[in-house]
Amino acid sequence: MVFSYLVAAAAFLAPAHLPPPDSLALHREARSAQERFERSRVRHAPISWWSGSGPCDERVGRFCLRFGRESEEEEEDRPSWIPPPDAPEVLTARDDLIATLDEIAGLIPGDGWIAGQRVAYLAEVGRWDDALAAAAACQAEEGWCRGLEGIALHGLGRTLEAAQAFEAFMDSLDPEERDEWTDPGVLGGTEWRRHLGRMDHAQRAQEEERMWRLADPLFLLDGNPLWTEHLSRRVLAMTRETARNGHAMRWGRDMTELLVRYGPVVAYERTREPISYVGPPLVVGRYDPVPRNLMPSFEAIVDPAQSEARDWLTHQRRTISRHAPALARRIHAMDAQITRFREGDMLLVRVDWALTEPPVSLDASVQPLANGQGGAQEDGDPHETQPFPPDSLVAHLFLFDVETLERFEMESRIHDGMTRGSAVIRVPAGRYLLSIEGLDPQSRRAWRQRVGVEGRPAHRGVVTLSDLLLLEPLEAPAPDTPVPALDPELTRALSTLTVPPGPVEVLWEVYGLEGSDAELRFELRVEREGRSLLRRFGEAVRLLGGQDPLEVTWREGVPREEVAGGGPLRRSMVVDLSSLDPGEYELILSATPPGRTTVTTGLRVQVSEGGAISR
Numbered sequence: 001m002v003f004s005y006l007v008a009a010a011a012f013l014a015p016a017h018l019p020p021p022d023s024l025a026l027h028r029e030a031r032s033a034q035e036r037f038e039r040s041r042v043r044h045a046p047i048s049w050w051s052g053s054g055p056c057d058e059r060v061g062r063f064c065l066r067f068g069r070e071s072e073e074e075e076e077d078r079p080s081w082i083p084p085p086d087a088p089e090v091l092t093a094r095d096d097l098i099a100t101l102d103e104i105a106g107l108i109p110g111d112g113w114i115a116g117q118r119v120a121y122l123a124e125v126g127r128w129d130d131a132l133a134a135a136a137a138c139q140a141e142e143g144w145c146r147g148l149e150g151i152a153l154h155g156l157g158r159t160l161e162a163a164q165a166f167e168a169f170m171d172s173l174d175p176e177e178r179d180e181w182t183d184p185g186v187l188g189g190t191e192w193r194r195h196l197g198r199m200d201h202a203q204r205a206q207e208e209e210r211m212w213r214l215a216d217p218l219f220l221l222d223g224n225p226l227w228t229e230h231l232s233r234r235v236l237a238m239t240r241e242t243a244r245n246g247h248a249m250r251w252g253r254d255m256t257e258l259l260v261r262y263g264p265v266v267a268y269e270r271t272r273e274p275i276s277y278v279g280p281p282l283v284v285g286r287y288d289p290v291p292r293n294l295m296p297s298f299e300a301i302v303d304p305a306q307s308e309a310r311d312w313l314t315h316q317r318r319t320i321s322r323h324a325p326a327l328a329r330r331i332h333a334m335d336a337q338i339t340r341f342r343e344g345d346m347l348l349v350r351v352d353w354a355l356t357e358p359p360v361s362l363d364a365s366v367q368p369l370a371n372g373q374g375g376a377q378e379d380g381d382p383h384e385t386q387p388f389p390p391d392s393l394v395a396h397l398f399l400f401d402v403e404t405l406e407r408f409e410m411e412s413r414i415h416d417g418m419t420r421g422s423a424v425i426r427v428p429a430g431r432y433l434l435s436i437e438g439l440d441p442q443s444r445r446a447w448r449q450r451v452g453v454e455g456r457p458a459h460r461g462v463v464t465l466s467d468l469l470l471l472e473p474l475e476a477p478a479p480d481t482p483v484p485a486l487d488p489e490l491t492r493a494l495s496t497l498t499v500p501p502g503p504v505e506v507l508w509e510v511y512g513l514e515g516s517d518a519e520l521r522f523e524l525r526v527e528r529e530g531r532s533l534l535r536r537f538g539e540a541v542r543l544l545g546g547q548d549p550l551e552v553t554w555r556e557g558v559p560r561e562e563v564a565g566g567g568p569l570r571r572s573m574v575v576d577l578s579s580l581d582p583g584e585y586e587l588i589l590s591a592t593p594p595g596r597t598t599v600t601t602g603l604r605v606q607v608s609e610g611g612a613i614s615r
Contacts, residue, residue, distance in 0.1 A: 023108045030104045030114045031243075037097040038244040041268060044087040045246075048269030048284045057318060061254020067318050068289070082289060083267045097121060105137065112140030116239035119148040123236075124264070128155040143172030147235040154232040157326040159223030166231040179204075181234055184211050184295075186260055187321040191298040211301050213405060217294040218328055218446055219398045220437045225325035226294055233260045248280040261321040262287045290329055293319035296450075304402045305431035305452040312450040328439060328446035332358050335496040336436050336449045339467040341486060342511050344566065346426045347455030350469065350486055351397050351436045353412070354420040354495035355447050357388050389418040390440035397423035399453070400433040412436070413488040420495050422488045429455040463512040463593050465601040466568070470494040471505035473574045483507065483570045498606040503576045508601065509568035510591055513558050520558060521592040524573060525551040529584040529604060550575065580607050 056064035068081065086094070101118040108114065115138040122131040132152035138145035147169035153162035170178050182205075185193035192211075196204050216224040237256045245251065246268040265285035273282050292314040296304075300311035314331050324330075333356050341348040395412035412423035423436070431454045438447040458464075471492045474481065484490050484507070492505075506524065513520075552573070563569055575587070584606050592598040 023111070026104045026108055027111055027114065030101060030111075030117065033097050033100040034117055035244040037093045038246055038248075040093040041086075041090050042246050042248070042270065042281050042283055044089045045268040045270050045283070046084065048271050060258055061252060062249070063254055063258060065258070081286065083286065094121065094125065102134075105134065109137055109139040112138070112144050113242065115140055115145065115148060117243060119151055120236060120239045123151055123155055126155075128152055131155065141172070143169045147238075150228065151232045151235055154225070154228040155326060157225075159221065159225050159228050162228040162232070163223055166228065166235070169235065170231075181231065182208055182212075184208060184215065184230075186257060187230065187295050188298060188301070189320045192301070195298070195302070210405065214301060214304055214400065214402075214433060215295055217323070217325055217331060218437055218439065218448065219400075219407070219409075219435055220394065220396055220439050220446070221325065221327055225327070226323055229323050229325070230260065233263060236264065246285060247283050263291060263322070287322070288324070291322035291324035292316075292331060293321065294323045294331070295319075295321055300452075303452070304400070304433035305454050307433065307450070307452040309449055309451050312448075325446075327441065327444055329444045330358070331446045331448060332356055334436060334438065334447040334449040337470060337494055337497060338434060338436075338451060338453065339469045340453060340455055341466045341509055342429075342455070342458055342464075342568065343426060345429060345458055347429045347453075348424065348426050348486065349397075349399065349434065349453060349455075350422065350424045350493070351412075351434070352420075352422045352493040352495045353395070353436050353438070353449070355389070355393075355418075355438060357419075358445070387443070390443060390445065391418075392442050393418045393438055393440050395421050395423070395436070395438040397425055398435045398437065399425060399427050400435070401427075402431050402433055402452075412438075415491055422491070422493060422495075424486060424488050427455075429457045458511060460514075460566075461512055463510065463591065463596060463599055465589060465591055465599050466509040466511070467601060468587055468589060468603040469507040470497070470499065470603070470605070471507055471572070473503050473505040483572050497604065498608055499577065500608050500610050501578045501580055501582075503574050503578075505572055505574045506587060506589070507570070507572040508589055509570045511566075511568050513563040513569055513593075514566045516558050516563070516593070517560060518558065518594045519555045520569075521553070521555050522571075523551065523553045523588075523590040523592075524575065525588050526575065526577070526580070527586050527588060529586055550577070550579070577607055582607050582609050 057067050058065040098118070098121050101114060101121065105111070105114050105118055115134065118134045119131045122128075122134060129152075132149065135145060135149040135152050138148055146165045150162045150165035150169060153159075153165055170181060173181065179201075183193075183196065185196055188211075196207060199207060212224060212227050215226055217226050237259045240255070240259070241251045243251075245255070246265060247255075249255075266288045267286040269284040269286065271282040271284060293316045294314060296307070297311040300307035313333070315333070334353055335356055336351055336353040339350045339352075341350065393414060395414055397410045397412055399408040401407075408425060408427050410423050410425040412421045414421040421438075432452070433450065434453045435448060435450045440446070469486075471484070471490075472494060474492075484492070494504075510520070552575075558569060577585075584604060586602050586604050588600060588602045590598050590600045
């Protein structure tokens with residue numbers, strides 16, 4: 001323990017620094033009050049139906065960790081368990097404890113242990129302003145008091161100030177302990193630890209900083225709430241090390257690890273003890289169901305430009321760690337169509353997005369507590385849901401250069417109804433992590449999609465194709481209707497790659513045609529995905545029935561005026577998918593200049609059962 005002066009036992013080992021007798025008596029009184037409360041909390045806890053037998057999802061030291069049985073969809077929809085209201089006896093006991101700690105802290109403000117308990121229990125009931133005032137009144141070692149201040153500032157959503165407070169606290173740690181605190185491996189798992197373990201100290205520090213920056217759950221928010229929540233849990237664990245806990249067990253590294261990974265226990269349940277059992281109560285600790293997995297996959301952190309949307313999913317049943325930013329307690333998935341174009345030597349990225357409507361959620365019934373902890377139900381209907389569409393929304397598009405960590409940002413245009421929008425951003429050709437994010441500050445909900453994107457520099461005279469952009473076709477276009485521009489005012493672009501059977505417009509660009517007046521041969525076809533090699537062979541020799549692929553081929557000349565100065569040839573075509581069965585397909589566009597190699601680009605789409613096209 002770094003701050004040994006916080007422990008009463010350490011005072012006995014150092015008679016020269018023994019506090020005055022009245023201070024020692026007050027310290028013992030505070031400890032007795034804390035122990036009485038924890039006993040009362042367990043004594044009035046509800047009975048759990050878990051017998052303690054059966055397999056564990058994971059063993060962490062002395063503890064058997066089990067995740068909920070629900071699927072990912074059900075877990076987001078309606079968790080199988082939400083923290084019940086505390087018993088009246090527990091509410092009264094906690095109020096008494098806080099009052100006792102307040103009174104004693106006023107008499108001996110230099111007692112760091114009492115200051116820590118005071119901040120911890122105020123945070124437990126969401127009294128963040130009072131917790132900040134308690135940290136400000138702390139007169140123990142400055143570093144410790146700044147760490148307690150960081151807990152309160154993080155809970156208030158003042159992330160930048162919290163980071164500064166924690167940095168001041170970590171300055172008081174020895175180098176080895178500081179390295180342990182900044183290590184993201186405890187949240188990311190074995191692969192992360194192994195990866196960092198192969199580096200020297202300087203490389204490791206640089207890589208850890210890169211990892212934390214990329215794992216920031218919302219670039220829309222000031223600071224990195226994942227980083228401050230991690231440090232907040234670390235300091236909170238120090239307040240628990242010499243205090244009684246609901247399990248009535250000596251604090252150990254396993255309890256610190258669980259707290260750092262999942263946050264504090266928000267509720268306890270007593271198990272039915274066998275008649276022959278002798279010992280402390282058998283207790284089940286429950287974690288907050290609201291926090292989600294905010295750590296990306298190891299592969300996504302190692303090479304973000306190659307990452308896929310699934311590497312950044314937040315709704316997973318089994319996770320190594322869970323967090324919930326104070327200003328965005330829920331982070332939902334976002335539908336998006338991400339399309340890359342070129343503009344000279346620049347990469348132009350267009351994102352058309354739509355908010356996914358969250359299923360019935362219990363966000364409103366869970367009050368945020370310490371470090372993303374939840375557990376006290378607010379007054380009102382426990383099944384009250386948040387409004388959708390949200391009342392307020394801000395949306396931004398971010399591109400992170402994975403080599404330099406330079407960040408590019410563009411505010412997104414929001415279309416009608418606060419549920420969809422589009423953004424276009426121009427960046428130098430390179431390798432990026434893309435993040436499209438929407439935040440509803442009033443309900444503290446967010447939506448995001450993250451994925452890697454790459455754009456190679458252009459080479460003069462080399463013909464290349466853009467990505468394919470799906471549009472809702474015009475109902476009755478005039479024969480001379482121009483191909484639409486790519487600016488955000490183009491609202492016909494789809495925000496999802498799931499389309500109903502029917503017509504859809506496909507837009508693309510061809511580059512490298514300057515100075516050419518030859519004809520181009522185009523081929524656009526639609527192929528079914530997911531067929532085995534054996535089935536493809538059977539269809540080819542007519543042994544098995546197969547759906548005829550959609551295919552169209554045409555030639556057209558290159559208008560000199562359109563591609564003059566290196567400009568692109570922009571084209572679009574309406575494709576009718578009405579004859580396709582539901583399933584996954586690939587749209588493949590090929591372009592063949594005379595005497596040159598064919599270039600292709602493709603897009604996977606999901607054809608749904610039916611219904612109207614959704615933007």
